[in-house]
Amino acid sequence: MPEKITVAVVFGGRSSEHAISCVTAGSVMAAIDTDRYDVLPIGIAKDGRWVLAGEERLAITDGALPEVSGAGTALALPFDPDGPGLITVAPEEVPRALGRVDVVLPLLHGPYGEDGTIQGMLELAGIRYVGAGVLASAVGMDKAFMKLVWQAQGLPVGPYVIITDREWRLERDRKLDEVKQLGWPVFVKPARAGSSMGISKVSRAEDLVPAIEAAREHDPKLIVEAGVDGAEVECGVLEGVGDGPNEASLPARIVMTGEHDFYDFETKYLDGTSELEIPADLPPEVVARLRATAVRAFDALGCEGLARVDFFVTPGHELVLNEINTMPGFTPTSAFPQMWAATGLDYPALVDRLLRTALARPLGLR
Known part of the structure; x- marks a missing residue:
């Protein structure tokens, strides 16, 4: 029998889309062909700790969102040109290797995962991964x-206005005037978030500032789009x-x-x-x-x-x-x-195609 391919499935993360990443990971891991792939589940807690995931609940249950607790074995990803892999870094323990990782499936949504950050780390470590590279992700x-x-x-x-943190602090009136020229309604969004986090539909001028402040809780940089x-x-x-x-x-x-x-x-x-x-x-x-x-x-x-x-x-x-x-x-x-x-292309075939595409990709610049 051919040797199995080790897939590190990374989920959770530091963004506001942590829970959705967990749900995505639960669905994908259930669909991976375990006759062909060995799955290594890796959770990233909200504080950024990498852990070997165990019995986490990876589904929305009765409205409760899942979360990586961070209580598992702590992990690190060193660069090893002879065979990329993970090591444990638990306190007061000698680091030990978990074995080779052939490909990473980074099921992370939002900043600190989908934005080129983890992709850059994997490029530095010389590990193939599913999805867009550093620049395209960013x-x-x-x-x-x-x-x-x-x-x-x-x-x-469509028409839009960008509002950076500096512009909001120093040129608020000018940016509000630019937004009003788009007409109503507008959609106020964090520039670097997903899953519709922090988005508001605004249909009158008096609701614009509260919507901007709500979006700024997710990202200091905003985009305001004209309704289509x-x-x-x-x-x-x-x-x-x-x-x-x-x-x-x-x-x-x-x-x-x-x-x-x-x-x-x-x-x-x-x-x-x-x-x-x-x-x-x-x-x-x-x-x-x-x-x-x-x-x-x-x-x-x-x-x-x-x-x-x-x-x-x-x-x-x-x-x-x-x-x-x-x-x-x-x-x-x-x-x-x-x-x-x-x-x-059904769910298992889709996941398999993504993994095969990543495995066929050359390392380094392309």
């Missing part, structure tokens, strides 16, 4: 630079196999079924007041343009592995790019695996 995480790159590539992006009259539609992208082209899934349309008027954290994960229409009920020509534009958006940032590209589709079937997620959620209700299942 640009994909920062909605301001993401939109600048897309605009430079001639891709359709259109359906929210998502499309998954996968790196091509071998030298094959990058591929886009069938798209999904988000359908709101409750009282919320936009796709926020609660509707995504807690109260079940949204549904995914897969495939989206759109004309074939629009679907084809969506899929082609999703791949162009992926390529423009130099992404690898996978991404989910989010759009608005106007009543006239114009496309407006919203954002990209270089490590999309893999929870049972997440759009990314559901879109690929509808396209013909």
Whole structure:
């Protein structure tokens, strides 16, 4: 029998999306083919400690969000050109190696994981990993630079205003005037967060400052986007196999079924007041343009592995790019695996393809 491939699944992390990362990891680890892969579960606690994960609850249960406790065996990732791996670093114990790690699956969402930080560490350690590299991860995480790159590539992006921490402290009135010129409603977002954390829909001027302050609890840098009259539609992208082209899934349309008027954290994960229409009920020509534009958006940032590209589709079937997620959620209700299942790639096959793509990738500059 061929030797098994060791996959280190890293989850948790220091961002506000810690719990969603845990749920993603629980779903992915349940789908990995254990006849082919040995799984090494590694949790990152909210304080940044790396631990060998054990019996953590990795699901949302009765509204309670999961969390890496940090109580497991502490780990470190040294550079070893002869065989990358992990070592234990428990107090008052001699460090010991846990064996070779062939590939890392960094199921981290948000800052300190999805933003190029862990990708840079893995590059330094000489370990292959699933997903986008350092630059693509960083640009994909920062909605301001993401939109600048897309605009430079001639891709359709809606009007927006960036507010940095310094601008908010020193030029508040000017930035508020810029936002008001976008018209109402606007969406106030942390520039470097996901899972709809800290997002507010603002329909009148008196609510703008409280929304900005709420977003600043997640990130001192903000983006304020003009509201777009259109359906929210998502499309998954996968790196091509071998030298094959990058591929886009069938798209999904988000359908709101409750009282919320936009796709926020609660509707995504807690109260079940949204549904995914897969495939989206759109004309074939629009679907084809969506899929082609999703791949162009992926390529423009130099992404690898996978991404989910989010759009608005106007009543006239114009496309407006919203954002990209270089490590999309893999929870049972997440759009990314559901879109690929509808396209013909089920959950276990999807995870296997991501691992095989990462293992085939050369180390170093590419």
